[in-house]
Amino acid sequence: MEQAEKILNGDVRAAARLIRDIDDGIPSSRQVVKALYPHTGKAYVIGISGFPGVGKSTLVDQMIQEYRAAGKSLGVIAVDPTSPFSGGAMLGDRIRMQRHGTDPEVFIRSLATRGHFGGVTRSTHSIIDVLDAMGKDIILVETVGVGQDEVDIVTTAHTTIIAMIPGMGDDIQAIKAGILEVADIFVINKADREGVEKTINELRTMLEMSCREDSNDKWHPPIVPTEAIRNRGVPDLLSQIEAHKDFLFNRGREYLKERLRKRAFKDLTDTVKETVIAGIMQQLESSESFQGMIDELAEKKTDPFTLCDQIMEVFYAQKEKS
Ligand SMILES: Nc1nc2c(ncn2[C@@H]2O[C@H](COP(=O)(O)OP(=O)(O)O)[C@@H](O)[C@H]2O)c(=O)[nH]1
Numbered sequence: 001m002e003q004a005e006k007i008l009n010g011d012v013r014a015a016a017r018l019i020r021d022i023d024d025g026i027p028s029s030r031q032v033v034k035a036l037y038p039h040t041g042k043a044y045v046i047g048i049s050g051f052p053g054v055g056k057s058t059l060v061d062q063m064i065q066e067y068r069a070a071g072k073s074l075g076v077i078a079v080d081p082t083s084p085f086s087g088g089a090m091l092g093d094r095i096r097m098q099r100h101g102t103d104p105e106v107f108i109r110s111l112a113t114r115g116h117f118g119g120v121t122r123s124t125h126s127i128i129d130v131l132d133a134m135g136k137d138i139i140l141v142e143t144v145g146v147g148q149d150e151v152d153i154v155t156t157a158h159t160t161i162i163a164m165i166p167g168m169g170d171d172i173q174a175i176k177a178g179i180l181e182v183a184d185i186f187v188i189n190k191a192d193r194e195g196v197e198k199t200i201n202e203l204r205t206m207l208e209m210s211c212r213e214d215s216n217d218k219w220h221p222p223i224v225p226t227e228a229i230r231n232r233g234v235p236d237l238l239s240q241i242e243a244h245k246d247f248l249f250n251r252g253r254e255y256l257k258e259r260l261r262k263r264a265f266k267d268l269t270d271t272v273k274e275t276v277i278a279g280i281m282q283q284l285e286s287s288e289s290f291q292g293m294i295d296e297l298a299e300k301k302t303d304p305f306t307l308c309d310q311i312m313e314v315f316y317a318q319k320e321k322s
Pocket residue numbers: 050051052053054055056057058059089092093096189190191192193226227228229230
């Protein structure tokens with residue numbers, strides 16, 4: 001497998017091409033990821049999520065700087081499915097991290113697609129594996145927003161950071177569901193603005209109310225104020241990440257195991273979904289009866305369930321034959 005070999009030897013162009021293929025859902029990319037898989041599992045993955053504009057990319061840029069100073073190599077993925085072109089927010093991300101663009105130890109990629117039938121999580125998992133196989137020490141994944149997709153993506157990470165800004169009281173309420181449970185570290189960025197203490201207190205109260213047991217083998221998510229544009233608080237953030245890493249590999253080993261199982265479950269089910277749906281859709285789109293079915297349904301001559309049953313019947317009959 002020539003492409004895999006190249007990537008393992010650190011060929012940046014081969015890696016970039018594979019990542020694009022994964023992002024585009026090109027089936028042949030699977031074989032390459034397969035060949036790379038035995039070489040994964042060494043990188044430390046850090047996820048960072050939060051609403052647009054809170055300063056994630058600025059923060060990531062500073063984190064890159066700090067990790068580089070410590071001699072670490074990095075892979076950085078910015079996932080922004082809300083941006084239909086590689087302009088907009090994505091362009092902003094790249095500009096903010098531009099100073100690292102010429103550093104061979106830093107590999108930055110933006111993903112703009114919603115992913116394919118397995119969703120954006122599936123392709124992001126594979127891309128993390130590619131960076132891992134390339135031998136990157138640290139992988140930073142920036143995702144926009146705080147919805148289910150983002151939660152899924154960040155549960156891929158060893159350490160999950162949620163970034164907010166002062167005065168987001170209502171937003172804290174809005175992101176309560178799901179996110180409070182998955183965050184390992186909270187960042188209150190733009191700490192130069194008013195209301196930092198208030199936001200920290202509100203968040204702390206919410207964390208205390210959510211049923212995290214007060215025991216030794218639980219991690220208590222710290223809240224770190226930062227000013228990303230001035231690089232204030234970023235070293236603190238890195239210390240907290242280090243503390244969390246230490247927790248995962250020592251006191252929290254059982255918890256880490258459980259988390260890896262959750263990731264494996266999601267990974268496998270997403271892969272099966274993607275495979276089954278892609279197979280059926282391919283057949284459907286090339287079949288003449290498909291357009292007829294759509295017409296029938298549009299005219300309400302039948303219902304989607306009856307049609308779906310027919311499609312499944314044909315699909316399984318063909319599977320049997322092959
Ligand atoms: N006042 C202030 N502005 C910041 C800070 N960090 C980032 N910004 C600005 O916030 C804007 C959005 O930053 P960006 O990193 O693109 O946010 P993202 O959408 O979360 O990735 C930019 O104009 C940054 O310069 C900060 O600590 N304080």
